[in-house]
Amino acid sequence: MNLAVVLRGQTHDLALKNPVLTASGTFGYGLEYAPYGELKSLGGFVVKGISLTPRDGNPCPRVLETASGMLNSIGLQNDGAEDFCTRKLPLLPWRETAVIANMYACSVEEFARLAGRLDGEEGLAALEVNVSCPNVEQGGALFGQDARLAAAVTSAVRKAAPSKHIMVKLSPNVADIALIAKSVEEAGADSISCINTLLGMALDLRARRPALANVVGGLSGPAIKPVALRCVWQVARAVRIPVVGVGGIVTAVDALEFILAGASAVQVGTGNFMRPDCAFRLVERLPEACAEYGVASLDELRASLCCPTC
Amino acid sequence: MVDSSYCRLPVLGLTPFNPHNGQARFFALRLPRPPGTAWESWRPGQFVMLRPDSFGLELPWGRPLCICHVTDCCLTCFFQVRGRGTRRMAHLRPGDMVGLWGPLGNGFAKEEDAPVLLLAGGMGIAPFVGYVNTHPKPWNVSMLFGHREPLESYPVNNINEFVPLDCFWEREPGDLRLFLQALEERMSENARFGGLALACGPLPFLQAVRELGLKLQARVQLSLESVMACGVGACLGCVTPAGQAWPEPGKRGRPVQVCRRGPVFWVDQVEL
Incomplete structure (x- = not known):
């Protein structure tokens, strides 16, 4: 069965040998998982979020296991774009699989500068724009929660990185995710990945303190899969650009459900912590899951959701 | 493959x-x-x-x-x-x-001929069972063990017979003072002979060992415990600040992964 997919963008396509990517922040820079599978067997991987300058992230504790999921408030710890481009990217197998850089910035201008720095990197197949970050110029409002701001970031990145496929990663912490999706599509996004984590919180009752030093954090894992499926379904109906499903995907069957909901590809995140070969295994198992569920092709599956409101 | x-x-x-x-x-x-x-x-x-x-x-x-x-x-x-x-x-x-x-992770340093002082607090005894049983010259190794549960709660019987084991059972607050006193005496003595001290246990215990180690300018390694999601250096959930002697100058004071760069750190290469 041919599992290759092409994410047909407005400016640039992104060709993947299969629809399985790994989600930013859960797969390091890829090499951490090389002992557990062939990186080149993946459709691609999205590296840990990169900012223009190094960031130390938030104080610990900054991860917590919750029922069927986890909270994280890492705070985008990374060594900065320059370190990534000169020291990390050259070591990655980018000729053999798609390496996607996840970008984080605190202003439209900073997003543009970061995109400009990454645009020239031959090893990057695409840029994923994390719009779930606060805009320091506008009182910390999250770019991803405001259609105009999300569009402004997308269009700035589009202009600054003319040679790259631009994937915008949407936050589920919004009233109408389809509205944000349409605005980033109009602003030039080539594809949309959704969802980022859901904002959550956990408490230590004995100590009467928040469990995370940052108080709140992003919820991920199987607990959020129904929310992610709903968002993918809503976004896929609202836009023409391809959608990449993220949120609680652990098995090949999970992946097929996201494709049925309208996704063209998927990202495995917290599943990588359940077993480090999770994404590799998912790729291996996809053909047999397709056979088991009578899926002739991924395109056929994507257009086949039967529901009263579709 | x-x-x-x-x-x-x-x-x-x-x-x-x-x-x-x-x-x-x-x-x-x-x-x-x-x-x-x-x-x-x-x-x-x-x-x-x-x-x-x-x-x-x-x-x-x-x-x-x-x-x-x-x-x-x-x-x-x-x-x-x-x-x-x-x-x-x-x-x-x-x-x-x-x-x-x-x-x-990385594991403890092993030196055949140097005196090795193992410092264990509670469940921190666990890695030392393998350490003493794989050490080529276990007669160079001794151990100080502070614990709160009765001794039979721990795998002390698995410690090599050649290794002298001093146990301190902390039942009331005063007992801790005695243990800390013994810790200082043993660490000073070990440092005088150019020995290696290895510690594993709860954070307050490691902080005490670290302070003594720095004061004595002794060769001390600490094994840190941390909550971990991935264990392979990817999630950045288990970080601790790198110390002033961290080998990469640009990383000093900045967070490093306990799982990947540790869990064992030289005492001056980590902040607690």
Whole structure:
């Protein structure tokens, strides 16, 4: 069965040998998982979020296991774009699989500068724009929660990185995710990945303190899969650009459900912590899951959701 | 093909320590020796991530467990019941399947001819069982062990017979002072002879060891415990600030992964 997919963008396509990517922040820079599978067997991987300058992230504790999921408030710890481009990217197998850089910035201008720095990197197949970050110029409002701001970031990145496929990663912490999706599509996004984590919180009752030093954090894992499926379904109906499903995907069957909901590809995140070969295994198992569920092709599956409101 | 460091193994046995004292809280978990060449060069102080199938979707993370001992046929790890995951692990039965990846992390320094002082606090004794049993000259090794539970709660019987073991049972606050006094005396003596001191235990204990180690300018390694999601350096959940002697100057004072860059750190290369 041919599992290759092409994410047909407005400016640039992104060709993947299969629809399985790994989600930013859960797969390091890829090499951490090389002992557990062939990186080149993946459709691609999205590296840990990169900012223009190094960031130390938030104080610990900054991860917590919750029922069927986890909270994280890492705070985008990374060594900065320059370190990534000169020291990390050259070591990655980018000729053999798609390496996607996840970008984080605190202003439209900073997003543009970061995109400009990454645009020239031959090893990057695409840029994923994390719009779930606060805009320091506008009182910390999250770019991803405001259609105009999300569009402004997308269009700035589009202009600054003319040679790259631009994937915008949407936050589920919004009233109408389809509205944000349409605005980033109009602003030039080539594809949309959704969802980022859901904002959550956990408490230590004995100590009467928040469990995370940052108080709140992003919820991920199987607990959020129904929310992610709903968002993918809503976004896929609202836009023409391809959608990449993220949120609680652990098995090949999970992946097929996201494709049925309208996704063209998927990202495995917290599943990588359940077993480090999770994404590799998912790729291996996809053909047999397709056979088991009578899926002739991924395109056929994507257009086949039967529901009263579709 | 990659010789994956992940494998699935059946539990061989789970032995409670101190089973006569009501609900056992400490266990030795025995598994078959995992396949793979990495196990030929494992080092005491390294750990594995272990995730029983019984965790289902409900508990997504594996649990970091210190490697206690590895033989030709067996891997033994100790754990203490602390939370949801270890509580569920206490119900593992022979034949139950677990996922396991490792050996992970760096492990303790080993010097055949230097005097080695092992400093263990509570469950921090676990990595030293493998350490003393694999040391080529165990008569160079001695151990100081502070504990709060009765001695039979811990795997002290697994410590090599050549290794003198001094135990301090902390039952009331005054006992801690005696232990700290012994700690200082033993660390000073060890440092005078150019010895190596290795410590594993709860954070306040490691902080005390670190302070003494820096004061004495002794060669001391600390094994840190941390909550971990991935165990392989990817999630950045288990970081600790690098110390002033960290080998990469640009990283000093900045967070480094306990799982990947540790869990064993030289005393001046880590902040606590």
